[in-house]
Amino acid sequence: MEDIVIDVHQMSRTYNPDKVPVVALNNVHLHIERGEFTVVKGPSGSGKTTLLNLIGGLDTPTSGEVLIHGVNLTSLKGNKLVDFRLHNIGFVFQAYNLIPVLTAYENIEFILLLQGVPQEIRRKRVLELLEQVQLTDKADARPEEMSGGQQQRVAVARALAPKPQFILADEPTANLDTRSADNLLDIMEKLNRDEKMTFLFSTHDPRVMQRARRVITLEDGQIVSDTSREDTTHDSKARIT
Amino acid sequence: MIFKFMWRNLWRNRRRTLITASSVAFSVFFAITMHSFKNGIFNHLINNLIGTYFGPVQIHAKGYWDEQVIDSSFPFTDSLRSSLDHFSDSIGFIPRLETFILASAGEKSKGAMLVGTDLQSEKNFLSWTQRLIDGRWPAPDEEAVILGEGIAKKLKLTAGDTLVLFGQGYQGTLAAGKYHITGLVRLPSPQMNDYCVFMPLRSAAYLLNADNRITTLVAIPLHNVETESLLLTVKRMFLQNFEIMEWPDLLPEISHHIEADTINTYIFTGVLYMIIAFGFLGTLMMMMAERKPEFGMLMAIGMKKKQLALLLTGESLLLSVMGVMAGIALSYGVVTWFAIHPIALKGSLGQAYEQFGFEPVLPTEWSVRTVVIQAGIVCFIAFCSALYPVLSIFRLKEIEAIKK
Numbered sequence A: 001m002e003d004i005v006i007d008v009h010q011m012s013r014t015y016n017p018d019k020v021p022v023v024a025l026n027n028v029h030l031h032i033e034r035g036e037f038t039v040v041k042g043p044s045g046s047g048k049t050t051l052l053n054l055i056g057g058l059d060t061p062t063s064g065e066v067l068i069h070g071v072n073l074t075s076l077k078g079n080k081l082v083d084f085r086l087h088n089i090g091f092v093f094q095a096y097n098l099i100p101v102l103t104a105y106e107n108i109e110f111i112l113l114l115q116g117v118p119q120e121i122r123r124k125r126v127l128e129l130l131e132q133v134q135l136t137d138k139a140d141a142r143p144e145e146m147s148g149g150q151q152q153r154v155a156v157a158r159a160l161a162p163k164p165q166f167i168l169a170d171e172p173t174a175n176l177d178t179r180s181a182d183n184l185l186d187i188m189e190k191l192n193r194d195e196k197m198t199f200l201f202s203t204h205d206p207r208v209m210q211r212a213r214r215v216i217t218l219e220d221g222q223i224v225s226d227t228s229r230e231d232t233t234h235d236s237k238a239r240i241t
Numbered sequence B: 001m002i003f004k005f006m007w008r009n010l011w012r013n014r015r016r017t018l019i020t021a022s023s024v025a026f027s028v029f030f031a032i033t034m035h036s037f038k039n040g041i042f043n044h045l046i047n048n049l050i051g052t053y054f055g056p057v058q059i060h061a062k063g064y065w066d067e068q069v070i071d072s073s074f075p076f077t078d079s080l081r082s083s084l085d086h087f088s089d090s091i092g093f094i095p096r097l098e099t100f101i102l103a104s105a106g107e108k109s110k111g112a113m114l115v116g117t118d119l120q121s122e123k124n125f126l127s128w129t130q131r132l133i134d135g136r137w138p139a140p141d142e143e144a145v146i147l148g149e150g151i152a153k154k155l156k157l158t159a160g161d162t163l164v165l166f167g168q169g170y171q172g173t174l175a176a177g178k179y180h181i182t183g184l185v186r187l188p189s190p191q192m193n194d195y196c197v198f199m200p201l202r203s204a205a206y207l208l209n210a211d212n213r214i215t216t217l218v219a220i221p222l223h224n225v226e227t228e229s230l231l232l233t234v235k236r237m238f239l240q241n242f243e244i245m246e247w248p249d250l251l252p253e254i255s256h257h258i259e260a261d262t263i264n265t266y267i268f269t270g271v272l273y274m275i276i277a278f279g280f281l282g283t284l285m286m287m288m289a290e291r292k293p294e295f296g297m298l299m300a301i302g303m304k305k306k307q308l309a310l311l312l313t314g315e316s317l318l319l320s321v322m323g324v325m326a327g328i329a330l331s332y333g334v335v336t337w338f339a340i341h342p343i344a345l346k347g348s349l350g351q352a353y354e355q356f357g358f359e360p361v362l363p364t365e366w367s368v369r370t371v372v373i374q375a376g377i378v379c380f381i382a383f384c385s386a387l388y389p390v391l392s393i394f395r396l397k398e399i400e401a402i403k404k
Helices: A048-055 A078-088 A104-114 A119-132 A148-160 A178-195 A206-211 B002-010 B014-054 B078-085 B119-125 B149-154 B201-207 B227-237 B252-301 B305-340 B347-355 B368-385 B387-395 B398-403
Strands: A004-015 A022-033 A037-041 A063-068 A089-092 A166-170 A198-202 A214-219 A222-228 B057-061 B091-105 B108-117 B132-135 B144-148 B162-168 B174-185 B196-200 B216-221 B242-246
Touching: A004 A048, A004 A198, A022 A048, A022 A198, A022 A222, A037 A048, A037 A178, A037 A206, A048 A063, A048 A166, A048 A198, A078 A089, A078 B252, A089 A148, A089 B252, A104 A119, A104 A148, A104 B002, A119 A148, A119 A178, A148 A166, A148 A178, A178 A198, A178 A206, B002 B305, B014 B252, B014 B305, B014 B368, B057 B227, B091 B119, B091 B201, B091 B227, B108 B119, B108 B149, B108 B162, B108 B201, B144 B149, B144 B162, B149 B174, B174 B196, B174 B201, B196 B201, B216 B227, B227 B242, B252 B305, B252 B368, B252 B387, B252 B398, B305 B368, B305 B387, B368 B387
Parallel strands: A037 A198, A037 A214, A089 A166, A166 A198, B108 B196, B144 B174
Antiparallel strands: A004 A022, A004 A063, A214 A222, B057 B216, B057 B242, B091 B108, B091 B162, B091 B216, B132 B174, B144 B196, B162 B174
16 A cells, blocks of 8 residues: 655645735645655746745645645644654755754754653664764764765754654755765665655756656646656656646 | 753854953943942941941930930930840940030130040940040040040140030030040041040030930940841830931931932943843844854754744853853952952042041942842843844744745
8 A cells, every 4th residue: 555655735835925926836736655765856946945845844835735644734833833843854955054063963963852852862863873874983073074965964864863754855965066966865865765764855956866766847836747767658647636 | 962052052153252241241340340339338438437436226305306406305314224224135225415516725616516425335336436546535424525536636636635615505504614635536437527526424414414314325236136126126115205217317418329329320330231232132133143044944853933942042141141250250359359458549539538428448348239130130131132032033934044
């Protein structure tokens, strides 16, 4: 049976509805299953980031709804929504967005602290994650002492720390050189393969698209194609519904 | 870890943090030092006047203080003496017969305050008697006087000379007499120095035709008895026909001067703190603007607004505590130094002080209460200033903050 993690129903997002309306997403419908490695691509302004923000509960749709493992995200408000994000959604941002005054270890630990995880379990989990992203030797380094690729790997570890349902990665390789990007994608692929971690990327980086097993193309706020690598000959409009 | 986070956040912009903490330290230092000088000067003055001469509480016949004439005296009877003796373990009483009189020597005359008193009680309970600078104390029945140094100088008299006193005695009788000066005393208040003439109580009563009458009974707490407790006892003893006065009533000019000066100090420190508050707020606004994307990220990954608000309030308080501690340490050094080595005012400024009846020295007094109040005010300012980032956090939308 399919294990649907993200279920988006007829979702639209219009900015400035009362002044000069800008339709960022228009009646989008999609679902993502557990263990997918999916890319949302499209030109600038196509609505990629808006889609990720809405799925991440950082923004509210004008109409439609987002279900995460059956929980309607649009019905959650305030601290309930924050708590839901804390336990279910991992974020990787384009600009790494690590806390500059904390070390790699502390950046990862911080999110576990927010979850109220006991210190000993936190320590074990952080060390395990640092090993997974191959940064054990950088545990005590602050972001300014690490390369962009290393910082983004810490960001991935931080996103993984609370064992979320899925990870949203908004242009994660945009600021990375080829080697760092490849290294980062290798790690993400391994996590996806070994731990069935679901990844949803927004990108126009061909290096990411090459690795994706599913590519969703957005144009003018609408999904224009949704292609799976195992099924590249099939234009899976059925999944768009 | 949260404390570590707050601490490190403070040092993101080292220079700004140092400047802000320094401004807080300076204001705390300035406020504490200013209050310590005020407390030191006034407490020194009050102690000089109360501890050495006036006493904390005085008892008079009702109406005496408004019209200080000898006819407003009251009988110092044997029964009153014996009832006072009941409290000899906790309260010391000094009977005085005081009136204004004309003091003359040779061609010179001067208005004076004649204080007929029980010199042994004065010696027992008050310290002005330790200030004899020349001669000796008269015997209890001796018809002799002790002069304040100032009046002696003005009348060009010294121990061994003779003084003529002339005035009105009890019930309109004529009071006149010639007295041997046994000694000179340097009183704590320059004003008192200029007009006080002391005489044994019995001799004064004889001069003023006021046998067994006194105008004033000074009450002194003994053996760590609190002034409030003394006051209660005295009020119970002297229910009717007496006025019981504390030092602010006895020395209203000084009391008002202290009040006015205290208000001035508060206004000054208020302005100082207002400047600090704006500086503090400016720092927090800059910090808020710089870290907005980070706050957006923190909220996105699961930090509640309340937690973030507490973090920022903690940072603000930590910054203020740093400044406060530095300010306290600095002021402690300065205040302690001037407590041991008070500034002696010389020249015209010293003379001006003396004219107002103040001893021309500026001592300081370290007061834990002052420190706690000033530190509390600064922390309160920091707390109030932290309301800006706190309110901003509650208005902040994750997505907009991250975009910035």
